[in-house]
Amino acid sequence: xxxxxxxxxxHDASESLAERIRQASANGTPLRIVGGDTRGxxxxxxxxxxxxxxxxxxxxxxxxxxxxxxxxxxxPVAELEDALAEQGQMLPFEPPRFGEAxxxxxxxxxxxxxxxxxxxxxxxxxxxxxxxIGHEGIEQRFGGxxxxxxxxxxxxxxxxxxxxxxxLLTEVTFKVLPRPGASRSLHLxxxxxxxxxxxxxxxREPLPISxxxxxxxxxxxxxxxxxxxxxxxxxxxxxxxxxxxxxxALRDLKLDFFGPGSVSARASDPPLWRLSLPHxxxxxxLADAAEDSMIHDWAGAQCWVRSAIDAxxxxxxxRRVDGHATYLGACEGPGSDEPFTPLPSVLLKYHRNLKAExxxxxxxxxxxxxxxx
Amino acid sequence: xxxLYDERLDGAAPQLDKTAIRDSLAQDxxxxxxxxxxxxxHPFECDGLSVYxxxxxxxxxxxxxxxVEQLLKTCHRLGVPVVTRGAGTGLSGxxxxxxxxxxxxxxxxxxxxxxxxxxxxxxxxxxxxNLAISEAASPYxxxxxxxxxxxxxxxxxxxxxxxxxxxxxxxxxxxxxNVIKVKVLTIEGEHMxxxxxxxxxxxxxxxxxxxxxxxxxxxxxxxxVKLLPKPETAKVLMASFDDIxxxxxxxxxxxxxxxxxxxxxxxxxxxxxxxxDFIGAGYPVEAEAILLCELDGVEADVDDDCETVRRVLEAAxxxxxxxxxxxxxxxLFWAGRKNxxxxxxxxxxxxxxxxGTIPRRELARVLKGISDLSEQYGLRVANVFHAGDGNMHPxxxxxANTPGELDEAEALGGKILELCVExxxxxxxxxxxxxxxxxQMCAQFRPDELATFRAAKAAFDPTGLLNPGKNIPTxxxxxxxxxxxxxxxxPAKQG
Ligand SMILES: Cc1cc2nc3c(=O)[nH]c(=O)nc-3n(C[C@H](O)[C@H](O)[C@H](O)COP(=O)(O)OP(=O)(O)OC[C@H]3O[C@@H](n4cnc5c(N)ncnc54)[C@H](O)[C@@H]3O)c2cc1C
Ligand SMILES: Cc1cc2nc3c(=O)[nH]c(=O)nc-3n(C[C@H](O)[C@H](O)[C@H](O)COP(=O)(O)OP(=O)(O)OC[C@H]3O[C@@H](n4cnc5c(N)ncnc54)[C@H](O)[C@@H]3O)c2cc1C
Numbered sequence: 037x038x039x040x041x042x043x044x045x046x047h048d049a050s051e052s053l054a055e056r057i058r059q060a061s062a063n064g065t066p067l068r069i070v071g072g073d074t075r076g077x078x079x080x081x082x083x084x085x086x087x088x089x090x091x092x093x094x095x096x097x098x099x100x101x102x103x104x105x106x107x108x109x110x111x112p113v114a115e116l117e118d119a120l121a122e123q124g125q126m127l128p129f130e131p132p133r134f135g136e137a138x139x140x141x142x143x144x145x146x147x148x149x150x151x152x153x154x155x156x157x158x159x160x161x162x163x164x165x166x167x168x169i170g171h172e173g174i175e176q177r178f179g180g181x182x183x184x185x186x187x188x189x190x191x192x193x194x195x196x197x198x199x200x201x202x203x204l205l206t207e208v209t210f211k212v213l214p215r216p217g218a219s220r221s222l223h224l225x226x227x228x229x230x231x232x233x234x235x236x237x238x239x240r241e242p243l244p245i246s247x248x249x250x251x252x253x254x255x256x257x258x259x260x261x262x263x264x265x266x267x268x269x270x271x272x273x274x275x276x277x278x279x280x281x282x283x284x285a286l287r288d289l290k291l292d293f294f295g296p297g298s299v300s301a302r303a304s305d306p307p308l309w310r311l312s313l314p315h316x317x318x319x320x321x322l323a324d325a326a327e328d329s330m331i332h333d334w335a336g337a338q339c340w341v342r343s344a345i346d347a348x349x350x351x352x353x354x355r356r357v358d359g360h361a362t363y364l365g366a367c368e369g370p371g372s373d374e375p376f377t378p379l380p381s382v383l384l385k386y387h388r389n390l391k392a393e394x395x396x397x398x399x400x401x402x403x404x405x406x407x408x409x
Numbered sequence: 410x411x412x413l414y415d416e417r418l419d420g421a422a423p424q425l426d427k428t429a430i431r432d433s434l435a436q437d438x439x440x441x442x443x444x445x446x447x448x449x450x451h452p453f454e455c456d457g458l459s460v461y462x463x464x465x466x467x468x469x470x471x472x473x474x475x476x477v478e479q480l481l482k483t484c485h486r487l488g489v490p491v492v493t494r495g496a497g498t499g500l501s502g503x504x505x506x507x508x509x510x511x512x513x514x515x516x517x518x519x520x521x522x523x524x525x526x527x528x529x530x531x532x533x534x535x536x537x538x539n540l541a542i543s544e545a546a547s548p549y550x551x552x553x554x555x556x557x558x559x560x561x562x563x564x565x566x567x568x569x570x571x572x573x574x575x576x577x578x579x580x581x582x583x584x585x586x587n588v589i590k591v592k593v594l595t596i597e598g599e600h601m602x603x604x605x606x607x608x609x610x611x612x613x614x615x616x617x618x619x620x621x622x623x624x625x626x627x628x629x630x631x632x633x634v635k636l637l638p639k640p641e642t643a644k645v646l647m648a649s650f651d652d653i654x655x656x657x658x659x660x661x662x663x664x665x666x667x668x669x670x671x672x673x674x675x676x677x678x679x680x681x682x683x684x685x686d687f688i689g690a691g692y693p694v695e696a697e698a699i700l701l702c703e704l705d706g707v708e709a710d711v712d713d714d715c716e717t718v719r720r721v722l723e724a725a726x727x728x729x730x731x732x733x734x735x736x737x738x739x740x741l742f743w744a745g746r747k748n749x750x751x752x753x754x755x756x757x758x759x760x761x762x763x764x765g766t767i768p769r770r771e772l773a774r775v776l777k778g779i780s781d782l783s784e785q786y787g788l789r790v791a792n793v794f795h796a797g798d799g800n801m802h803p804x805x806x807x808x809a810n811t812p813g814e815l816d817e818a819e820a821l822g823g824k825i826l827e828l829c830v831e832x833x834x835x836x837x838x839x840x841x842x843x844x845x846x847x848x849q850m851c852a853q854f855r856p857d858e859l860a861t862f863r864a865a866k867a868a869f870d871p872t873g874l875l876n877p878g879k880n881i882p883t884x885x886x887x888x889x890x891x892x893x894x895x896x897x898x899x900p901a902k903q904g
Contacts, residue, residue, distance in 0.1 A: 101661040102768055124667060147614075154608060160617055161586050176858045182766040183798035184583065184838035186572045186621045187846075187853055188862050188881065193585070193617035197609075214667035236527045240550055242638045242707060262710030314606035316528045337608050358606040377611040382599045387612055389868035394861070405612070 045115070046094030048108070050167075050175055050206045056087055057204060058173030060399045067399050069145075069200040071110060072137025078146055078364055079199055079375055082404045089141050092206060095119055097181065104164065104181050106209040109141030116140055125212045128156035132287050141205045147197025150287035151247035151258070154315075154334045156213075160196035167207040168195060171395050181209050200401040201409065202394045216246070216260035218267070221282065224255045224275035228327060231255040235335045236316055243269050247283055250332040251293065258283060286333060293331055293340065309350060311339040313359035320353040351377055376405060384408060413463060413844070414507060418886040419878040422509045423488050427466055430489055430511075434469070437483045438476050444468040453512055456499040457559070460761070460815060461844055465492070465506030472517045474594075474630055481628065482598035484511055490874050491596070493624040495535060495567030498559045500762055501843030503571065503623050503879055510877075513628065515566055521545050522631070529636045530589065530606070535566025535629050539573075542634065551636035554581035557839070558747055566629045572621030574839035576672040576703075576746075579797035583839070585620035587635045593619065593627035596870045606633065618865070623841050623880045626869040640705035643671060644715055645739045648727040649696035653677060656698035657772035659725035660796045663702065664769075666721050668714050671705035673797030677776070679756075680749050680791040680804070687752035690745030691738075693729060700727075700796065701746055703739075749793040750804065757789070757806035761818045765829030766838035769799045778828045779803055786821040788814070800838035801829070827852050842880045850880075851887035852894075859887065 060067050066084035089110035097106040100123040107116050113133055120126055130150030131143045144166075149158040165179025168191075179185055179192035195205060226234070231250045238245060244261030256278055259266045285291050295305050311320075311330075315337050319327060322345065331340040343350075347363065354361045360377035379387060384406070391398075391409040402409070416422050431445055444450055445467050455462040471477045484491050490510035497504055506512040518534035521541065525531075526549035531542050539560040543552040556575035557563055563573065569591060574583045581587070590604035604616035619626055650656040656675060663670065676684065678697050685692040692699060700722070704714045715732065722730050733739035745752075754760050767775050776792065783790040789806040803825055807818040826836040826849045836842070836849040850859065862881045866873070882890075 099768075099770065101665045102770060103664060104768075147609075157582065157586060158609065160614055161582065170861060172857070174857050176855075176861060178858070178861075180833065180835055182768055182834050182838070184574055184578065184766045184795075184800045185835040186839060186841055187835050187837050187850060188842070188859075189626075189865050190572070190585070190617050190621055191861065191865065194614055194865075196614055196617070198613055202613075213669065217667070239529055240526060240638050242641050244707065244710075262707065262713055264709030264713060265707035268707075268709065312605075312607040312609050314528060316525075334608065360605070360607065360611050362611070379612050380602075382595075382601050383612060383615075386595075386601070386615070386869060389871075390613065390865065393864035393868045 044093070047091055048094070049089075049092035049110070050169070053087065053089070053092060053204060053206065054169050054173045054175060057169050057171070057399070060085065061171055061173060061397055064397050065399060066402050069141075069204055069401055071139030071142035071145075072112070072135060079404050080373070080407065082401045084402065087204070089139060089204070096207060097209075100125055102181075103212050104209060105212055106181065106207055107140050108207050109139060109144075109205045111140045112136065113138045113140055113143050120212055121215075124215050126215050127162065127210060128213045129153060129159050129162055130156075130287055131159065132289065134288060140208055144196055144205055144208050145198065145200045151249065151283050151333060154337055155246050160193045162211045163192050163196055163208060164211050165209040166192040166195055166205055168203040168205050170203045171397060171399060175206055179209065183211060199404045201391060201405055203400060218263040219258065219260045219280065220266055220270045221256065221258045221278035221280055222270065222273060222275040223278040224257065224273070225253060226255050227253075228332065231332075232316065232318070232336060239315070239335070248335040249286060250336070251330075256282060286331070291331070293342070306342045306344040308364045309341045309343065310362045310364060311341060311354055311359060312362070313337055313339060313354065314357055317357045317359065320357070322350070322353055347374065374407075379406070413461060414878045418889055419883055420873070422507070423490065425466065425489060425509050430487060431467060433483055433487060434467070434480060438471070438479045440472070441476050441480065442470040442472075444470070453494070453497070453506060453514070456494070456497045456502060456504040458500050458502045458505075458843070458845055460809070461502045461505050463506050463508050465512040466509055468512045468514060470514050470517060477513070477628060477630065478594055478598045478600070480511070480513065481594055481596055485596050485598065485874060488872065488874065490877050492876050493570070493628050495564030495570070496538070496562050498563040499567060499571060499843060500764065500840040501837065501845040503841050503843035503876070504567075505844050507877070515564070515628075518566075518630070524549065524636075526551060528606070530633055531636055532631065532633045533565055534631060536564050539563050539565055539568055546636045550639055552639050553587065553634055554637050555584050555587055558750070565632050565634070569620055569629050569632055570622065570624045571839065571841045574795070574800065576674060576795065578795070579673060580669050580671050581637065585617055588616070588620065588632060589635055590633040591616060591619060591629050592631035593629050595627050596872075596874050601627070604633075621841070623843060624876045625866055625880050626875065640671070642708045642711050643703055643705035643739065644711055645701060645703045645733045645742050646715065646718055646722070647731045647733070647742055648700045648702070648722045649693040649729040650698045650700070650726065651696065651728050652726070653698045653776050654773040655726040656700055657769075657776065657796070659700060659722055659727065660772065661769055662721045662725050663718055664797070666717055668704070668717060670702050670718075670797060672701065672703040673795070674701045674746050675699070675792070675794055675796035676746065676749060677792040679789065680753060680793040683752040683756050683791060684745035684749045687755060688741075688745045688748050690741050692745055696728070701742055746793065753791045753793070753804045753806070758808040758810065759806075761805040761807065761822055763803045763805065763822050763825050764800070764837050764840040765826050765834055766798070766800045767829050767832050767834035769796070771832040771834070772796070772799070775801065775828060775832060779825055782821055782824050782828075786817050788818060788821055795838075798838070799834065823849060844879055847879065847882050847886065848890045850882045851890040856884065856887065859884070
């Protein structure tokens, strides 16, 4: 894309962002990096001078034939997705949109993926390269615009989900994919156990499934692929037709289950937890959170629970099966001081080392992920 | 320029007393097989890039994790560098030993620990061969997708360390996309688990960081990989072109048509003739280039896609299109491609395989550039590569017995990599930097970016004992490289 005149939708603010970071570095001032500030509820609160990417916007490169797009971090996710849709392409990881203001930087820094994740991959699987301003206030480039690149360490993927604690992302290059030729969704009234068994069987066949969530007594399935195979699979699996809008609502946590408007919702609601579990986890054995009242997305690998259960009970149940639990919501509640599962001590040591090496002055979102860094 | 370990450029090698270290290891690590006699060390002096050789000080062949852990602790305490080796098929000198270091060989860790067909995962030791995983998963209708051409021999631990790729990667991703959990030992002998059996894990994505880290951050001791259902069917089309640029453009057109092939490979005339002589795959030897395009998935979709691809190839100016009639013919088409390296090797006493990635749209320009360089250096270059993802493998033909030809081949290779960087690509798509491309790292990255790599390394291995002298160049090496380059560009500066 060759644009000679900049518009508010296409503006390079990297130099002023770098300058702010150089100042913060010199003064040892912590910064709170903000995109659309729509993900405030996700993670620990950060005290710091606000550094907003809102002005740093625009798609800098898009070649649909190359399946590659580069975009400045302050660009709204919706703007990027619209540009891709015009060419019949998409971000395969189906990023949640938690509001109009959600930015590409926030999307990558939080690393959250939607219902297609187990079949298509996560945010990091589609990141080819980044530009990032590090603690010295210099913009650096890691990865690139090509599909395969193993020169040096993979610092671009390391930035995904790091919540801005290692530097400020200024630009991200993604691999994109064509939108599937056909899509159908269906709804099957089966028990949770029956759903698990069917998903395990189907998983060993090359079926065009691209989403599977069990809730409220039914398995919800999305089929995507070539028209022929989607039609044949639809025929074979049976069930009722499901409105396609179900998936964006699940992706953006807008189903009734999540409460009106926002996840932080009403003070009277029990807190919301996200459980990340291995496929084929049978039961967590939790008395309080009856499995039937949870949403089992990602064919069971991501569950949403509303429960007042205490964090340690929930986390140890998840740990037993090699999963983990994240607390989402208001800044109060039984998990809010430690929303992410605590790390084993050896891992924590190397997280601290990495943070100390890449952000020696501790200026980037201190404490956002863990209190220790 | 000396490509081997150079104390002046790569940092002083430790002063070590071989006998004392042997004694300490023998005492600290019960039952450890430790090779030390020169004749026992020779088989380990290089990896798949055999032009670079060094005799290791000691070779350790542990059999238990406790031995690996203790060996690392002892080496850490004594300040002994450790180079990890899987199957030794690497093509960038990554597992090349150090004269003053221990070579830690993991080939005895070759057990498949678990295949769980319901969860579609396999848990394996690092020395397991890539192909062995698919073989073990096959009875369940599953397979492991990344398929380096060396898959019969290379180890999955080496695949993780190199983030190995293969023909299937355009559609199914690289190693990093197919590994969900690894266990590692740090240089201090601590155990860490990165990733999890779930689809994500709390904290930084260290799993991504360790993939492709070339044995510089830790030793991978166990790997859990994703298994995929075998596609219902796979069909392959072979298209011939009388012009390499048309073939290059056809690649883009297939993808622009919304099709992601399971494999999309290209060969130029020299490679076609070499493969045809060797295998008899039925390739059109007059063609300037051929494209092999494999479509896999559900039968009905694959048939639709074959039709679309056929139309695209015709429109792109293919002079001939052939679809393999059955699985036997399909295997034959691929046999030519898979054996292209040894086939080209038969045309010349030696060959040097390069590995750079470029944006696909630059294919024609880069192929032209390579052919100009080939003339300039007077060395033939054959091209066989993963066209779908722009991963080039120019094969430089030379004769190491002709004085100076190896140096010329290296210099030509370096130029090709710099050309890849110039068009927005990278100096390695899948073979890694290792020892081989350490100088070109200075061409792809700025000093401050290299400093960030060194900082990441320091977080895990502050004393730099794991695989020193590989992957990330020292500032001294880059300034030497830049001086030589600017002297070459400016003949007045040449002495
Ligand atoms: C389960 C869930 C439910 C949610 N529900 C709602 C809801 O109901 N209503 C609502 O308004 N929002 C909701 N959100 C939050 C949110 O809208 C999204 O996560 C949003 O897409 C984030 O983008 P952002 O630009 O707003 O990020 P921000 O909130 O601005 O930032 C998110 C994180 O990324 C970091 N970051 C941002 N940009 C960069 C950068 N360029 N470089 C480095 N780090 C950066 C920030 O410092 C912060 O740590 C929800 C989120 C989740 C996970
Ligand atoms: C004919 C041929 C074709 C090839 N084709 C391809 C191809 O298509 N795609 C591709 O990607 N590669 C290819 N290769 C290169 C090579 O096979 C891969 O790089 C492979 O991943 C190396 O695995 P290995 O076990 O042989 O590793 P080694 O050569 O033993 O080691 C490679 C690197 O990994 C490190 N390492 C090994 N094991 C571990 C461990 N357990 N923990 C930490 N570090 C470790 C070593 O220190 C070294 O840096 C090819 C090689 C040959 C000879």
